[in-house]
Amino acid sequence: MADTAVQEKKPAITAPEAERELTDGFHLIIDALKLNSLNTIYGVPGIPITDFGRMAQAAGIRVISFRHEQNAGNAAAIAGYLTKKPGICLTVSAPGFLNGLVALANATTNCFPMILISGSSEREVVDLQQGDYEEMDQLAIAKPLCKAAFRVLHAADIGIGLARAIRAAVSGRPGGVYLDLPAKLFGQVMDAEAGQKSLVKVIDAAPAQIPAPAAVKRALDVLKSAKRPLIILGKGAAYAQADDLIRAFVEKSGAPFLPMSMAKGLLPDTHPQCAGAARSTVLKDADVVMMIGARLNWLLSHGKGKNWGEPHSKKFVQIDIEPKEMDSNVEIVAPVVGDIGSCLSALLDGMGAKWPAPPADWTGAISKKREENVAKMAPRLMNNNVPMDYHGALGVLRTIVKERPDAILVNEGANALDLTRGVIDMYQPRKRLDVGTWGVMGIGMGYAIAAAIETGKPVLAIEGDSAFGFSGMEVETICRYKLPVCVVIFNNDGIYRGTDVNRGGGSDPAPTVFVKGSRYDKMMEAFGGVGVNATSPDDLKRAVNEAMDSGKPTLINAVLDPAAGSESGRIGNLNPQSALKKK
Ligand SMILES: Cc1ncc(C[n+]2csc(CCOP(=O)(O)OP(=O)(O)O)c2C)c(N)n1
Numbered sequence: 001m002a003d004t005a006v007q008e009k010k011p012a013i014t015a016p017e018a019e020r021e022l023t024d025g026f027h028l029i030i031d032a033l034k035l036n037s038l039n040t041i042y043g044v045p046g047i048p049i050t051d052f053g054r055m056a057q058a059a060g061i062r063v064i065s066f067r068h069e070q071n072a073g074n075a076a077a078i079a080g081y082l083t084k085k086p087g088i089c090l091t092v093s094a095p096g097f098l099n100g101l102v103a104l105a106n107a108t109t110n111c112f113p114m115i116l117i118s119g120s121s122e123r124e125v126v127d128l129q130q131g132d133y134e135e136m137d138q139l140a141i142a143k144p145l146c147k148a149a150f151r152v153l154h155a156a157d158i159g160i161g162l163a164r165a166i167r168a169a170v171s172g173r174p175g176g177v178y179l180d181l182p183a184k185l186f187g188q189v190m191d192a193e194a195g196q197k198s199l200v201k202v203i204d205a206a207p208a209q210i211p212a213p214a215a216v217k218r219a220l221d222v223l224k225s226a227k228r229p230l231i232i233l234g235k236g237a238a239y240a241q242a243d244d245l246i247r248a249f250v251e252k253s254g255a256p257f258l259p260m261s262m263a264k265g266l267l268p269d270t271h272p273q274c275a276g277a278a279r280s281t282v283l284k285d286a287d288v289v290m291m292i293g294a295r296l297n298w299l300l301s302h303g304k305g306k307n308w309g310e311p312h313s314k315k316f317v318q319i320d321i322e323p324k325e326m327d328s329n330v331e332i333v334a335p336v337v338g339d340i341g342s343c344l345s346a347l348l349d350g351m352g353a354k355w356p357a358p359p360a361d362w363t364g365a366i367s368k369k370r371e372e373n374v375a376k377m378a379p380r381l382m383n384n385n386v387p388m389d390y391h392g393a394l395g396v397l398r399t400i401v402k403e404r405p406d407a408i409l410v411n412e413g414a415n416a417l418d419l420t421r422g423v424i425d426m427y428q429p430r431k432r433l434d435v436g437t438w439g440v441m442g443i444g445m446g447y448a449i450a451a452a453i454e455t456g457k458p459v460l461a462i463e464g465d466s467a468f469g470f471s472g473m474e475v476e477t478i479c480r481y482k483l484p485v486c487v488v489i490f491n492n493d494g495i496y497r498g499t500d501v502n503r504g505g506g507s508d509p510a511p512t513v514f515v516k517g518s519r520y521d522k523m524m525e526a527f528g529g530v531g532v533n534a535t536s537p538d539d540l541k542r543a544v545n546e547a548m549d550s551g552k553p554t555l556i557n558a559v560l561d562p563a564a565g566s567e568s569g570r571i572g573n574l575n576p577q578s579a580l581k582k583k
């Protein structure tokens with residue numbers, strides 16, 4: 001009876017309901033992304049986000065599907081760096097989420113804005129640990145590894161949830177944000193009009209942070225007092241996209257500048273004030289060092305020790321958006337806190353029309369040192385040895401980059417990284433993407449893919465054979481999306497070199513050694529790309545030029561002497577040593 005009563009009543013109640021338009025979690029997430037111009041998703045499909053990916057693609061979002069979430073995450077992170085909008089990575093629950101988490105943590109360390117969106121299992125089951133499909137308390141795990149972490153439980157909160165994630169990722173010092181979307185949320189239904197109203201278009205997501213006038217004056221006073229000034233440009237300066245201001249400031253100051261790895265090209269490496277080829281001299285002898293978007297971490301020996309000359313022999317000025325960065329390793333006598341664009345514009349204003357050039361003996365000594373070092377390197381870059389060494393291979397690649405200054409260079413490895421960074425000059429901002437603050441292997445293909453997608457420019461990825469292995473399967477992704485990516489593998493048969501032997505005398509190879517004579521080029525051919533085995537600098541030059549001209553996915557196996565390369569490239573000193581004598 002009761003059932004009948006309900007059935008009888010139902011049409012009367014639900015008729016107007018059915019006429020009301022409905023929306024759901026799937027559509028609200030898509031609408032929220034689009035409303036905020038987040039038009040590309042990097043990810044890997046699976047439960048519970050497979051249909052979401054399809055619907056996003058149907059709605060005009062570009063969905064780039066990877067073979068492993070870490071690579072998708074790295075792609076999202078570097079997309080964030082290149083565009084100043086958070087890159088979006090989409091993963092499934094537990095294992096997919098964890099695979100993406102490495103990239104999220106790396107993005108946070110490098111101050112790249114990204115949002116890792118992961119589907120998750122049912123809260124009720126996860127929290128009682130009852131063994132749900134891919135059960136994991138993802139929010140709790142993500143929290144310490146990123147800038148902020150949020151979970152959305154109700155469809156009506158999707159707009160606010162994404163807005164919070166966007167602001168957290170790009171405001172202040174950028175970083176990674178985690179957004180947890182439980183499976184149930186996607187199918188949750190609500191009134192379409194109310195849904196649309198719940199969405200948030202984020203206004204001024206990264207507000208300018210204007211430096212205090214007193215801080216600007218203090219910094220200029222210190223800089224003016226310098227006899228031997230030095231400016232260090234970090235990737236924060238490159239991220240800021242304040243390229244004209246940075247160039248104007250450096251040129252007006254007349255000071256030599258040193259670009260950190262990913263800041264290369266902010267001003268061309270061939271600029272007369274560039275001290276890249278006289279790095280040890282300027283670090284040791286400068287009396288005032290101004291850091292712009294660069295941190296005094298291990299990459300700068302923490303601002304102390306023998307690389308920095310006499311203890312307490314210099315004054316540090318630092319420009320950074322993060323106040324806590326000041327005094328992190330040494331005393332900062334003139335902290336300037338603000339966004340790089342606002343800070344440099346205030347500094348330029350404060351310099352006035354007659355800023356004195358630094359003493360000529362200082363700039364002259366650096367130019368001399370730089371010319372000596374460049375001359376020393378020149379013949380090594382012209383060698384035509386077979387098998388190739390790093391310098392012979394890099395000599396030709398250096399010319400190719402010079403001829404194509406708008407191409408993007410992705411770079412990872414040990415020797416393959418350090419020597420490439422030292423040899424290949426960059427000419428434009430944000431064209432060099434590499435292992436960053438952590439020196440992490442595995443960014444290669446993810447960065448290359450996102451660089452091609454976000455900029456439409458050709459990409460040259462110079463990869464150690466070990467480094468490539470961390471993301472190598474994504475060559476299929478490169479072929480699938482027909483991306484203009486040319487991968488050059490510096491194949492020296494192993495990690496650092498291919499000559500190590502098993503010290504126990506057994507038949508296993510040494511831990512740093514790979515299969516001799518591997519043909520990585522065949523991997524690319526397997527997916528319809530172009531594979532080339534290059535044994536001489538001439539071969540290499542021909543193959544790379546062809547790839548960069550054609551835009552066809554290409555992988556060049558550059559056969560290097562297995563004995564070329566040294567332990568850990570340029571940072572062998574960081575290896576702990578055994579106190580026991582070698583037998
Ligand atoms: C995620 C991660 N795992 C391991 C390492 C340690 N590591 C540093 S460089 C490197 C590979 C170096 O070999 P390769 O890429 O072939 O460069 P090469 O020096 O031989 O040119 C490894 C495994 C790392 N930096 N990051």
Ligand SMILES: [Mg+2]
Nearest residue numbers: 464465494496
């Ligand atoms: Mg190697």
